Amino acid sequence: MSELPRGWTEKPFSQVARYATGRTPARAKAAYWKDGANRTPWVAISDMEDYGSITTTKESVSEAAFQDVFRGRVVPAGTLLMSFKLTIGRVATLGIPACHNEAIISIYPRDGVDQRYLGYFLSQVDYADHQDRQVKGNTLNQAKIDRIPVLLPPSHEQRSIADVLDQCRTGINTERAAEDTTNELKRAAMSRLFTCGLRGEAQKETEIGLVPESWEVVPLGSLGKIGNGSTPKRTVPAYWTGGKFPWLTSAKVYDREIEQADQFVTETALDECHLPRVKPGAVLMAITGQGKTLGHCAVLNIEATISQHVAYVQTDTGQAEPGFVRGYLETQYDYLRQVASGGGSTKGALTCAFLKDLPVPLPSLDEQCEIVAILDALDRKIALHRRKRTVLEELFQSLLHKLMTGEIRVADLDLSVLPVAPAQTLEATA
Secondary structure, eight states, X not given: OOSOOTTOEEEEHHHHEEEEEXXXXXXXXXXXXXXXXXXXXXXXXXXXXXXXXXXXXXXXXXXXXXXXXXTTOOBOTTOEEEEOBSSTTOEEEESSOBEEOXXXXXXXXXXXXXXXXXXXXXXXXXXXXXXXXXTTEEEOOHHHHHHOEEEEOOHHHHHHHHHHHHHHHHHHHHHHHHHHHHHHHHHHHHHHHHHHOSSOOOEEEETXXXXXXXXXXXXXXXXXXXXXXXXXXXXXHHHHTTOOEEEEOGGGGGGSEEOOOSEEEOHHHHHHTXXXXXXXXXXXEEOBOSTTOTTOEEEEOSOBEEOTTEEEEEEOTTTOOHHHHHHHHHHTHHHHHHHHTTTOOSSOBOOHHHHHHOEEEEOOHHHHHHHHHHHHHHHHHHHHHHHHHHHHHHHHHHHXXXXXXXXXXXXXXXXXXXOSSOOOTTSOOO
């Protein structure tokens, strides 16, 4: 920015705050890490959630480490922390007294500097020009930390800027909490719906546990054709160039309702590679993969083909509602992953043969549709909270930069869409 707003100053970080780095007690010295009384929480970067309050840590150090390494000095609750190695610029506030490692600095603002404002400012600095390249990643040395230029409005404007950003964080956290709560509600609803149904019937014991007496338990393969696809050779242009037929990978199952594709193959690929033409209404499942992908399911709403990492169940819509099948398979996620890893492979896999024999409950089509309607309503609520959170996160990122540079001023903002109560996530509490 060529010119600062009136009343603003620019100062190096060393004149804005005092700071101290942490330490990591020697891992080779078991006495520093052993369990026992009087342990002190020890913060690593992984314990820091952006703009959050740190109330728990994965590790803690012994009384011996606290005295020998940290000289009996704890960082007070309410202190602002920032990472300056590897993940540079992540800020959070201590919610408990603790110690921290050498990749983190504890920050103590000088008079006239609002801690919340300073935390937000440091989080949006572009550190690319300040970093040293180290063998294990990027880092800032002390001299470069000292020279970080900090823009400082008058104290009252610092507080106003922090209040606005806190309001954004409140909205984001509120929507995240509502999404999490609705997900928990959905899990509880699914557990009950797939064991008790909606008709108040007595239950019977089956190979998959209790289900209503009128329900059947049938092999998944009895509900329609099951198969998987393949990946045409990338080195054959005739399979890909100009292709218009949707081709789906296991990543698409995260969509849950698949309306479009990111990749396409040609008719030549469909014919020569014997790819299945999967019709709308099929249930897709990721059957290989690491991470969390394997076991996720989606309903296909377009005609498409699939890779070898995806299986399909082309359901008979007169017998099974696709959303019901997907919903039940979602309740089996952990079981399916256990089966996939049963062979000891680090890269799990399910087979179509296994899926064909997988037992699933089957109520009447009417009851299936009613259950799907309930789950769809919960899905819409989850999606609404996710969309609102995304909008607020985009707003926060835009405001974060523009308020910190004076490009826009708090007085010019319409804050009616934001929650009234500030989050004050970066404010000292001690």
